[in-house]
Amino acid sequence: MSPIVELDGVRRTFPGPPPVEAVRDATLRVDEGDYVAVVGPSGSGKSTLLSIIGCLDRPTGGRYTLTGVDVAELSDGELAALRGRRIGFVFQAFHLLQHRTALENVEIGMLYNGTSRRERRELARAALERVGLAHRLDFPPTKLSGGEQQRVAIARAIAPRPSLLLCDEPTGNLDSKTSASILELFDELQADGLTLMVVTHDPDVSRHARRIVEIVDGVLSEAA
C-alpha cells in the first residue's frame, strides 16, 4: 500500500495573542483505500488538521507529504492545483451554489483542474448517478432535501476522482436516518477504492471507519 498522507511531527500554531496550538506534533500515515475517522471534542483541532491535510492551510512545523509531494515545497498556486486534482472536500454546510443546478454544482468541482467542458459534464453526470441523484440533475439545491444536498456535495467531491476524500462533520446538519444513508454511501465509495478521512463527533460515523484517530487539545492518538 502506498501512503497518501504522511504527517511527521506536524504543528499548527495560530499566532495570538494568545497563540493557540491547534495541532501539536501530529504524526499520521493514511494509506490508499483507508477509511479514517477523526474524533474529538469541539475545539480540539479536528478541522485544523483536516485543513492541513487538504492543503487549505500550511503546517507551522513538521513535515507533510501528500502522495509523495512535500507541500512545503509548493507555492500557493501549486497547492490550489493539488487541491483541485488530488482532494475532494465535503463540508458540514454543503457549500452548494444556490442558483446553480445540481449538475452545475458538481461541474464546478472540476472547473479549475484542466478538465474539458465535455468531460466535466460526463463526469458530473456519472458522479450524480453514483450518489443516487440521476433524477435530480437539473434541480437547484433549494429544491433538494438536506440529504440530497449533501449527496450533491459528495458527487462534486468525487467527480474529479481525487486521491483523498476529506469530510468535515458531513452528517452534522442531517437527521439520523439521512446520516445513515450518507454513511452507507461512504462505505460503498470506500469499497470502490476511495481513501476517506471523516472528521466527526458522531459515534455512528466512527463505527463505519476502519481506523479511528482521536484528537484532544491538538494531540493525536490512534485507537488500536
Added chain:
Amino acid sequence: MRRRNRDVGRSRLSWRDLASEAIAGLLARPSRTALTILGTVLGITALVATLGIARTAGSQIVGQFDLLQATSVTVENRTEGFFGSGRQISRIPWDAEARLTRLNGVVAAGTITRVDTEGALVRSVPINDPLGQSEFAIDVYAVSPGLFEAVGARLTTGRFFDAGHDERRDPVAVLGPAAARRLDITRVDQQPAIFVGDTTLVVVGILDDVRREPVLLDAVIVPNGTARSLFRLQAPAKVAIRTELGAARLIGEQAPIALEPNDPASLRVIVPPEPRAVQEAVESDVNTLFLVLGAVALLVGAIGIANVTLVSVLERVGEIGLRRAVGAARRHIAAQFLAESAAMGLIGGIVGASAGVLVVVGVAAAQQWTPVLDLRVPLLAPAAGAVVGLVAGLYPSWRAASLEPVEALRSGM
C-alpha cells in the same frame, strides 16, 4: 527558490469558463444586477447623447451655412444721412472698386448708391401718357461694374455694363426683373429705350436674380459715371464686397483702410459671423454642461458597481472558499469578480450607447435635423463602460482574492 513541481501542475480557467461563471454570477441576482447597471447606463447615455446632439446641432449650422453670406462684406458710412446727391460728403471714394479689388482675398467689389431722381417716373414709350398707365415709380441705382459679380447677379438676357460704359458715361441701363416686367421689356437685342423723366437710357441687359441687394430686382441700374453726369450723383453710399471663403473677416478689417486711410473708423463694416466660431460655440456650450453631467453619472455608476461588487464579495465568502477548495488560485477568484463588474459595465455601456443614439435620433427628429453621430462614439461607449466596470471591480476583487480559503470556508454560510 521553489521550482515548479511538474507533478502538481497549475490550476487553469479558460476564458469561456470565466465568462460563463461571470454570467451565472450576475444572473443569480438579476434585479440587483439590473439596478447596479442603471448608473452606468445613465452615464453612458448622457455622454453619447451629448456628443451626438452637439455634433448634430453643429453640422446643422454648417448645413444652413450660406456660402454667399459667409463671403459677403458690406461697407457703409457710419454717419446717418443721405449721401447720394445730398448734403453730406461720403467717405467712400468713386474708385472704391479699384481700391478693393487690389486686396488679396477680394473676389469682386462694387459701389451701390440710390439715385435721387427728384420723383421722375420711368416709362418705356417716348410719349407722355396722359393717363399715366405706362409710367412707373421705379428706383434708380448707380453701381460700379464690379457690383454685379459682388452681389451674385445673373442675367436673363443681354449683358452687364462695363468700365467702358462707366468712363464714357454712356446712357445705358440694366433692368431688374420686376422693373422689366412693369416696363414690358423682355428683349434687349433691339436696344429698347426707357425714359427716366426726360432722360433716355438704352437697356443693355435684364437681370434674372441677385443673391444680395434685392432692391436691384425692381430697379433701373445705371453706371456711376452716367448717374454723375445725368443725375448729378455726388458720392457712392455703400460698397458690396465678395471675398474668398474664410477671408471675410480679414477683408472687413482691411476695407475701411483701403477706402479711407485717413479716417477708417468713419466707415461701418458688416461682416458675417465666422461659421466655425458659431459651430464651436454651440458645441462647447452643450458639451461642457452635459459631458460633466455624463461624467458624474458615470462616476456614480462606477461607485455603484464597486459597492455592489463589494457587497457581493462579502455575501459570497463561502462560494469563494469553495472555489479555492476545488482548486481556484487567487487570480481565478479575482478574475471572476473583475469579469462580473466589467460585464456589468459593458452591458451598461451597450444599453447606454443604444439609448444615447435613440436620444440623438429623437432630438434630431423633433428639430427636423439630420442626426449626425461620430461612429466611434457608440462603438467606444461599451468599451468605456467595460473599463469603468473593470476599474470599479479592482478593489472588491482584490478583497475577494486575498481571503484565506480556511477563513472563507469557515465564515461563509
